[in-house]
Amino acid sequence: MLLRHSHTSPYVRKVVALLHETGLVDRVDIESVDGWSEPERLTDENPLSMVPTLVLDDGSSLYDSPVICEYLDGLHRGPRMIPEAGARRWQVLREQALADGVLDCAILVMMEQVKRPEALRWDWWLGIKQRAILRALDQLEREAPAWRDRVDLGVIAIASALGYLDLRGGVGAWREGRPALAAWFEAFAARPSMRASAPPA
Ligand SMILES: N[C@@H](CCC(=O)N[C@@H](CS)C(=O)NCC(=O)O)C(=O)O
Structure with missing residues:
Protein backbone atom coordinates (compact mmCIF):
# COMPACT_ATOMS: atom_id res chain seq x y z
CA MET A 1 0.00 0.00 0.00
CA LEU A 2 1.08 3.56 -0.65
CA LEU A 3 -0.01 6.55 1.38
CA ARG A 4 -0.01 9.91 -0.36
CA HIS A 5 1.16 12.10 2.43
CA SER A 6 1.98 15.61 3.61
CA HIS A 7 3.98 16.35 6.76
CA THR A 8 1.74 19.26 7.75
CA SER A 9 -1.64 17.69 7.00
CA PRO A 10 -3.48 16.90 10.23
CA TYR A 11 -5.76 14.44 8.40
CA VAL A 12 -2.65 12.56 7.27
CA ARG A 13 -1.35 12.70 10.83
CA LYS A 14 -4.44 10.89 12.03
CA VAL A 15 -3.78 8.06 9.54
CA VAL A 16 -0.06 7.85 10.34
CA ALA A 17 -0.70 7.79 14.10
CA LEU A 18 -3.20 4.97 13.56
CA LEU A 19 -0.61 3.06 11.50
CA HIS A 20 1.80 3.30 14.42
CA GLU A 21 -0.75 2.41 17.09
CA THR A 22 -1.83 -0.69 15.15
CA GLY A 23 1.63 -1.90 14.13
CA LEU A 24 0.76 -1.52 10.44
CA VAL A 25 3.32 1.16 9.68
CA ASP A 26 5.76 -1.19 7.94
CA ARG A 27 3.08 -2.33 5.50
CA VAL A 28 2.63 1.11 3.99
CA ASP A 29 5.01 3.11 1.82
CA ILE A 30 4.76 6.85 2.29
CA GLU A 31 5.15 9.41 -0.46
CA SER A 32 4.80 13.15 0.08
CA VAL A 33 2.76 15.15 -2.38
CA ASP A 34 1.31 18.66 -2.45
CA GLY A 35 -2.42 18.37 -3.07
CA TRP A 36 -2.77 22.10 -3.68
CA SER A 37 -0.60 21.88 -6.83
CA GLU A 38 -2.91 19.20 -8.30
CA PRO A 39 -0.21 16.76 -9.49
CA GLU A 40 -1.47 14.25 -12.01
CA ARG A 41 -0.27 11.26 -10.03
CA LEU A 42 -2.58 12.34 -7.20
CA THR A 43 -5.56 13.52 -9.27
CA ASP A 44 -5.55 10.18 -11.13
CA GLU A 45 -6.00 8.46 -7.78
CA ASN A 46 -8.21 11.02 -6.11
CA PRO A 47 -10.03 13.58 -8.28
CA LEU A 48 -10.28 15.84 -5.22
CA SER A 49 -6.46 16.13 -5.22
CA MET A 50 -6.33 15.70 -1.46
CA VAL A 51 -4.13 13.92 1.02
CA PRO A 52 -4.42 11.47 2.58
CA THR A 53 -5.07 9.10 -0.29
CA LEU A 54 -4.29 5.42 0.18
CA VAL A 55 -3.38 3.43 -2.93
CA LEU A 56 -4.07 -0.28 -2.47
CA ASP A 57 -1.98 -3.09 -3.92
CA ASP A 58 -4.54 -3.69 -6.67
CA GLY A 59 -4.10 -0.07 -7.82
CA SER A 60 -7.44 1.19 -6.49
CA SER A 61 -7.46 4.06 -4.04
CA LEU A 62 -9.28 5.05 -0.88
CA TYR A 63 -10.05 8.48 0.57
CA ASP A 64 -10.82 10.44 2.70
CA SER A 65 -9.15 10.01 6.11
CA PRO A 66 -12.14 8.42 7.95
CA VAL A 67 -12.52 5.85 5.16
CA ILE A 68 -8.79 5.10 5.15
CA CYS A 69 -8.77 4.71 8.94
CA GLU A 70 -11.74 2.35 8.84
CA TYR A 71 -10.04 0.26 6.14
CA LEU A 72 -6.72 0.07 7.99
CA ASP A 73 -8.42 -0.83 11.25
CA GLY A 74 -9.68 -4.00 9.59
CA LEU A 75 -6.15 -5.16 8.73
CA HIS A 76 -4.63 -5.80 12.15
CA ARG A 77 -5.29 -8.10 15.11
CA GLY A 78 -4.71 -5.64 17.97
CA PRO A 79 -7.28 -3.61 19.86
CA ARG A 80 -9.70 -1.93 17.46
CA MET A 81 -9.19 1.80 16.96
CA ILE A 82 -12.86 2.05 15.95
CA PRO A 83 -15.01 -0.16 18.18
CA GLU A 84 -17.07 -2.54 16.07
CA ALA A 85 -20.43 -1.90 17.70
N1 LIG B 1 -11.95 15.39 4.46
C1 LIG B 1 -10.61 15.14 4.00
C2 LIG B 1 -9.80 16.43 4.09
C3 LIG B 1 -8.41 16.30 3.50
C4 LIG B 1 -7.77 17.66 3.26
O1 LIG B 1 -8.37 18.71 3.41
N2 LIG B 1 -6.47 17.61 2.89
C5 LIG B 1 -5.76 18.81 2.54
C6 LIG B 1 -4.41 18.85 3.22
S1 LIG B 1 -4.59 19.17 4.94
C7 LIG B 1 -5.49 18.83 1.05
O2 LIG B 1 -5.04 17.83 0.52
N3 LIG B 1 -5.78 19.94 0.39
C8 LIG B 1 -5.52 20.10 -1.00
C9 LIG B 1 -6.67 20.77 -1.71
O3 LIG B 1 -7.71 21.07 -1.07
O4 LIG B 1 -6.53 21.02 -2.91
C10 LIG B 1 -9.98 14.01 4.82
O5 LIG B 1 -10.43 13.77 5.95
O6 LIG B 1 -9.08 13.32 4.32
Whole structure:
Protein backbone atom coordinates (compact mmCIF):
# COMPACT_ATOMS: atom_id res chain seq x y z
CA MET A 1 0.00 0.00 0.00
CA LEU A 2 1.08 3.56 -0.65
CA LEU A 3 -0.01 6.55 1.38
CA ARG A 4 -0.01 9.91 -0.36
CA HIS A 5 1.16 12.10 2.43
CA SER A 6 1.98 15.61 3.61
CA HIS A 7 3.98 16.35 6.76
CA THR A 8 1.74 19.26 7.75
CA SER A 9 -1.64 17.69 7.00
CA PRO A 10 -3.48 16.90 10.23
CA TYR A 11 -5.76 14.44 8.40
CA VAL A 12 -2.65 12.56 7.27
CA ARG A 13 -1.35 12.70 10.83
CA LYS A 14 -4.44 10.89 12.03
CA VAL A 15 -3.78 8.06 9.54
CA VAL A 16 -0.06 7.85 10.34
CA ALA A 17 -0.70 7.79 14.10
CA LEU A 18 -3.20 4.97 13.56
CA LEU A 19 -0.61 3.06 11.50
CA HIS A 20 1.80 3.30 14.42
CA GLU A 21 -0.75 2.41 17.09
CA THR A 22 -1.83 -0.69 15.15
CA GLY A 23 1.63 -1.90 14.13
CA LEU A 24 0.76 -1.52 10.44
CA VAL A 25 3.32 1.16 9.68
CA ASP A 26 5.76 -1.19 7.94
CA ARG A 27 3.08 -2.33 5.50
CA VAL A 28 2.63 1.11 3.99
CA ASP A 29 5.01 3.11 1.82
CA ILE A 30 4.76 6.85 2.29
CA GLU A 31 5.15 9.41 -0.46
CA SER A 32 4.80 13.15 0.08
CA VAL A 33 2.76 15.15 -2.38
CA ASP A 34 1.31 18.66 -2.45
CA GLY A 35 -2.42 18.37 -3.07
CA TRP A 36 -2.77 22.10 -3.68
CA SER A 37 -0.60 21.88 -6.83
CA GLU A 38 -2.91 19.20 -8.30
CA PRO A 39 -0.21 16.76 -9.49
CA GLU A 40 -1.47 14.25 -12.01
CA ARG A 41 -0.27 11.26 -10.03
CA LEU A 42 -2.58 12.34 -7.20
CA THR A 43 -5.56 13.52 -9.27
CA ASP A 44 -5.55 10.18 -11.13
CA GLU A 45 -6.00 8.46 -7.78
CA ASN A 46 -8.21 11.02 -6.11
CA PRO A 47 -10.03 13.58 -8.28
CA LEU A 48 -10.28 15.84 -5.22
CA SER A 49 -6.46 16.13 -5.22
CA MET A 50 -6.33 15.70 -1.46
CA VAL A 51 -4.13 13.92 1.02
CA PRO A 52 -4.42 11.47 2.58
CA THR A 53 -5.07 9.10 -0.29
CA LEU A 54 -4.29 5.42 0.18
CA VAL A 55 -3.38 3.43 -2.93
CA LEU A 56 -4.07 -0.28 -2.47
CA ASP A 57 -1.98 -3.09 -3.92
CA ASP A 58 -4.54 -3.69 -6.67
CA GLY A 59 -4.10 -0.07 -7.82
CA SER A 60 -7.44 1.19 -6.49
CA SER A 61 -7.46 4.06 -4.04
CA LEU A 62 -9.28 5.05 -0.88
CA TYR A 63 -10.05 8.48 0.57
CA ASP A 64 -10.82 10.44 2.70
CA SER A 65 -9.15 10.01 6.11
CA PRO A 66 -12.14 8.42 7.95
CA VAL A 67 -12.52 5.85 5.16
CA ILE A 68 -8.79 5.10 5.15
CA CYS A 69 -8.77 4.71 8.94
CA GLU A 70 -11.74 2.35 8.84
CA TYR A 71 -10.04 0.26 6.14
CA LEU A 72 -6.72 0.07 7.99
CA ASP A 73 -8.42 -0.83 11.25
CA GLY A 74 -9.68 -4.00 9.59
CA LEU A 75 -6.15 -5.16 8.73
CA HIS A 76 -4.63 -5.80 12.15
CA ARG A 77 -5.29 -8.10 15.11
CA GLY A 78 -4.71 -5.64 17.97
CA PRO A 79 -7.28 -3.61 19.86
CA ARG A 80 -9.70 -1.93 17.46
CA MET A 81 -9.19 1.80 16.96
CA ILE A 82 -12.86 2.05 15.95
CA PRO A 83 -15.01 -0.16 18.18
CA GLU A 84 -17.07 -2.54 16.07
CA ALA A 85 -20.43 -1.90 17.70
CA GLY A 86 -22.30 -0.25 20.50
CA ALA A 87 -22.22 3.16 22.14
CA ARG A 88 -18.41 3.32 22.10
CA ARG A 89 -18.38 3.05 18.30
CA TRP A 90 -20.70 6.02 17.91
CA GLN A 91 -18.75 7.98 20.50
CA VAL A 92 -15.47 7.43 18.64
CA LEU A 93 -17.00 8.27 15.25
CA ARG A 94 -18.68 11.37 16.66
CA GLU A 95 -15.39 12.50 18.20
CA GLN A 96 -13.60 11.98 14.88
CA ALA A 97 -16.31 14.04 13.14
CA LEU A 98 -15.92 16.83 15.70
CA ALA A 99 -12.12 16.83 15.42
CA ASP A 100 -12.21 16.74 11.61
CA GLY A 101 -14.79 19.54 11.72
CA VAL A 102 -12.42 21.62 13.82
CA LEU A 103 -9.78 21.00 11.17
CA ASP A 104 -12.09 21.92 8.30
CA CYS A 105 -12.80 25.21 10.11
CA ALA A 106 -9.14 25.77 11.01
CA ILE A 107 -8.08 25.34 7.39
CA LEU A 108 -10.71 27.85 6.26
CA VAL A 109 -9.47 30.26 8.95
CA MET A 110 -5.89 29.78 7.75
CA MET A 111 -7.03 30.47 4.18
CA GLU A 112 -8.70 33.72 5.24
CA GLN A 113 -5.85 34.87 7.45
CA VAL A 114 -2.84 33.75 5.45
CA LYS A 115 -3.72 33.08 1.84
CA ARG A 116 -6.46 35.56 0.99
CA PRO A 117 -5.30 39.11 0.19
CA GLU A 118 -6.02 41.28 3.24
CA ALA A 119 -8.36 43.60 1.35
CA LEU A 120 -10.57 40.65 0.43
CA ARG A 121 -10.81 39.10 3.88
CA TRP A 122 -14.31 38.23 4.99
CA ASP A 123 -14.57 38.84 8.76
CA TRP A 124 -18.14 37.56 9.02
CA TRP A 125 -17.09 34.16 7.62
CA LEU A 126 -13.88 34.11 9.65
CA GLY A 127 -15.86 34.77 12.84
CA ILE A 128 -18.30 31.93 12.19
CA LYS A 129 -15.48 29.42 11.66
CA GLN A 130 -13.48 30.62 14.69
CA ARG A 131 -16.52 30.45 16.97
CA ALA A 132 -17.24 26.91 15.76
CA ILE A 133 -13.71 25.87 16.73
CA LEU A 134 -14.01 27.53 20.14
CA ARG A 135 -17.35 25.86 20.89
CA ALA A 136 -15.88 22.48 19.89
CA LEU A 137 -12.87 23.05 22.16
CA ASP A 138 -15.20 23.95 25.05
CA GLN A 139 -17.08 20.71 24.54
CA LEU A 140 -13.81 18.74 24.44
CA GLU A 141 -12.73 20.45 27.68
CA ARG A 142 -15.90 19.14 29.34
CA GLU A 143 -15.33 15.63 27.96
CA ALA A 144 -11.55 15.30 28.47
CA PRO A 145 -11.63 14.23 32.17
CA ALA A 146 -13.34 10.98 31.12
CA TRP A 147 -10.76 9.98 28.50
CA ARG A 148 -8.08 8.73 30.89
CA ASP A 149 -5.90 6.17 29.06
CA ARG A 150 -8.01 5.77 25.95
CA VAL A 151 -6.21 5.04 22.66
CA ASP A 152 -8.59 4.92 19.73
CA LEU A 153 -9.44 6.89 16.61
CA GLY A 154 -11.55 9.41 18.53
CA VAL A 155 -8.71 10.61 20.72
CA ILE A 156 -6.14 10.31 17.90
CA ALA A 157 -8.31 12.62 15.79
CA ILE A 158 -8.70 15.09 18.65
CA ALA A 159 -4.95 15.16 19.30
CA SER A 160 -4.25 15.66 15.59
CA ALA A 161 -6.64 18.62 15.55
CA LEU A 162 -5.07 20.21 18.63
CA GLY A 163 -1.62 19.72 17.11
CA TYR A 164 -2.77 21.56 14.00
CA LEU A 165 -4.04 24.50 16.10
CA ASP A 166 -0.55 24.65 17.63
CA LEU A 167 1.02 24.58 14.17
CA ARG A 168 -1.19 27.14 12.43
CA GLY A 169 -2.91 29.12 15.20
CA GLY A 170 -6.25 30.51 14.12
CA VAL A 171 -8.00 30.88 17.47
CA GLY A 172 -5.17 32.14 19.69
CA ALA A 173 -4.15 30.43 22.93
CA TRP A 174 -6.58 27.50 22.95
CA ARG A 175 -5.21 26.09 26.24
CA GLU A 176 -6.35 29.15 28.21
CA GLY A 177 -9.43 28.24 30.26
CA ARG A 178 -9.20 24.61 29.14
CA PRO A 179 -6.86 22.95 31.68
CA ALA A 180 -8.24 19.42 31.33
CA LEU A 181 -7.86 19.39 27.57
CA ALA A 182 -4.39 20.94 27.75
CA ALA A 183 -3.17 18.39 30.34
CA TRP A 184 -4.62 15.47 28.39
CA PHE A 185 -3.00 16.69 25.15
CA GLU A 186 0.39 17.10 26.76
CA ALA A 187 0.36 13.47 27.85
CA PHE A 188 -1.15 12.07 24.65
CA ALA A 189 1.19 14.04 22.38
CA ALA A 190 4.13 12.24 24.05
CA ARG A 191 2.98 8.87 22.68
CA PRO A 192 5.42 7.43 20.11
CA SER A 193 2.63 7.43 17.48
CA MET A 194 2.02 11.15 17.95
CA ARG A 195 5.73 11.98 17.98
CA ALA A 196 6.33 9.96 14.82
CA SER A 197 3.48 11.78 13.04
CA ALA A 198 4.19 15.29 14.32
CA PRO A 199 4.63 18.08 11.75
CA PRO A 200 8.13 19.53 11.37
CA ALA A 201 8.88 22.15 14.02
N1 LIG B 1 -11.95 15.39 4.46
C1 LIG B 1 -10.61 15.14 4.00
C2 LIG B 1 -9.80 16.43 4.09
C3 LIG B 1 -8.41 16.30 3.50
C4 LIG B 1 -7.77 17.66 3.26
O1 LIG B 1 -8.37 18.71 3.41
N2 LIG B 1 -6.47 17.61 2.89
C5 LIG B 1 -5.76 18.81 2.54
C6 LIG B 1 -4.41 18.85 3.22
S1 LIG B 1 -4.59 19.17 4.94
C7 LIG B 1 -5.49 18.83 1.05
O2 LIG B 1 -5.04 17.83 0.52
N3 LIG B 1 -5.78 19.94 0.39
C8 LIG B 1 -5.52 20.10 -1.00
C9 LIG B 1 -6.67 20.77 -1.71
O3 LIG B 1 -7.71 21.07 -1.07
O4 LIG B 1 -6.53 21.02 -2.91
C10 LIG B 1 -9.98 14.01 4.82
O5 LIG B 1 -10.43 13.77 5.95
O6 LIG B 1 -9.08 13.32 4.32
